[in-house]
Amino acid sequence: MRIDAHHHLWNYTPQDYGWIDDRMKVLRRDFTPADLAIEMASACVDASIAVQARQTLEETYWLLDLAEASPIIRGVTGWAPIADDNFAATLDQLRQKPLLKGLRHVVQAEPDGFLDAPAVNRGITALRDTGLVYEILIFARQLPEAIRFVDRHPDQIFVLDHIAKPDIAGDSFAAWDAPFRELARRDNVSCKLSGMVTEADWQAWTPASLTPYFETALEAFGPSRLMAGSDWPVINVACSYVRWWQTISEWLVPLSPTDRQAIEAGTAARIYKIPLDSASKKETR
Numbered sequence: 001m002r003i004d005a006h007h008h009l010w011n012y013t014p015q016d017y018g019w020i021d022d023r024m025k026v027l028r029r030d031f032t033p034a035d036l037a038i039e040m041a042s043a044c045v046d047a048s049i050a051v052q053a054r055q056t057l058e059e060t061y062w063l064l065d066l067a068e069a070s071p072i073i074r075g076v077t078g079w080a081p082i083a084d085d086n087f088a089a090t091l092d093q094l095r096q097k098p099l100l101k102g103l104r105h106v107v108q109a110e111p112d113g114f115l116d117a118p119a120v121n122r123g124i125t126a127l128r129d130t131g132l133v134y135e136i137l138i139f140a141r142q143l144p145e146a147i148r149f150v151d152r153h154p155d156q157i158f159v160l161d162h163i164a165k166p167d168i169a170g171d172s173f174a175a176w177d178a179p180f181r182e183l184a185r186r187d188n189v190s191c192k193l194s195g196m197v198t199e200a201d202w203q204a205w206t207p208a209s210l211t212p213y214f215e216t217a218l219e220a221f222g223p224s225r226l227m228a229g230s231d232w233p234v235i236n237v238a239c240s241y242v243r244w245w246q247t248i249s250e251w252l253v254p255l256s257p258t259d260r261q262a263i264e265a266g267t268a269a270r271i272y273k274i275p276l277d278s279a280s281k282k283e284t285r
Contacts, residue, residue: 001261001276002245003074004048005268006161006194006229007036009066016054024237031233033070039232040072043245046265048072049229049272051135051161052079052104060094067099074274075101077135082123091126101272102133107142108165115142115149124153133271135159136189140166143179150186157188159271162195162231163217168210169201177216184220190271191221193248193263194229202238207247214251223259227268 010017011030020027040048050063050073060078067073080090080103094100107114114120127134136146136158143164150158160183166176183189196210217226228248232241239247252260269276 001047001265002043002045003227003265003268003274004040004045004230004232005227005272006051006192007048007232008053008234009033009036009050009063010053026236027233033066033073036232037072039241043242045245046072047074047274049075049077049101049268051077055079055106057081057090060100064097064099073099075099075272077102077104077133079104083117083119087123088126091130095130095132100132102135102159103127104135104137104161106137108137108139112142112145115145121149121152124156128153128155131157131273133157133159135161137161138164140164140172140176140180143176143183147179147183147186150183150189154186154188157271158186158190160189160191162199163191163193163213165195165199166213168196168199168205168213173212180216181220184225190225190227190267191217192227192229193217195231195234197238197244198231198234200238205238207250210247211251223255223262224267226263227271228264
């Protein structure tokens with residue numbers, strides 16, 4: 001089984017997706033569950049986790065509605081106003097949706113110190129007993145801040161998105177390596193193998209150019225805390241869906257069948273509570 005642990009869906013408008021600039025104009029259209037199903041079938045991917053791309057509750061509920069209607073979307077990482085005073089009440093409402101698996105904020109776009117804010121940490125404390133994942137979307141330079149953040153919440157399940165977005169195009173491996181490994185020492189953090197090609201040279205990247213980052217992630221987190229994701233459709237600016245899954249498959253060749261299955265499905269299934277042996281989507285937290 002293969003699980004795509006990270007993709008997006010949207011109905012495109014310039015107002016809602018202003019971050020899609022002229023270099024990314026291939027993304028200036030709708031991306032629907034029907035589009036996703038075609039891509040997943042082409043790469044023999046069986047199930048997926050949809051992840052927020054807008055910071056609105058409206059989008060979170062829209063993704064949950066899509067997931068409920070789809071046989072392939074097994075869960076949603078949405079957005080909620082985690083720092084708001086009324087977050088607990090919002091969370092209670094969201095938790096009525098069993099396909100909500102986690103929450104995320106676009107921390108990479110926030111000023112330094114966002115994860116140190118008392119209101120944000122109060123919100124994370126409210127998540128602790130819910131079984132919901134909190135996904136960390138940061139640039140590599142924010143890793144020290146993320147380490148402090150995770151250390152305040154040893155009982156919370158965290159997932160690091162896109163291996164912390166190292167500047168691969170700028171050959172900044174050394175600046176990313178040590179703090180990435182340090183974060184990986186926290187057993188309550190897992191990591192997504194995703195979003196790598198878009199941090200590399202979009203035209204010139206090769207699997208070999210990304211291999212040092214994969215090997216570091218594998219060594220630091222181990223197969224039991226790594227999961228594969230596509231970051232579709234954002235990946236389309238640099239790579240096709242099929243090519244990304246082929247790249248992952250090539251990297252996994254030397255691993256045992258057990259370790260390959262962990263990265264391709266098992267870790268995501270465990271973290272997001274997706275049954276591997278059933279088509280049922282009624283698994284609850």
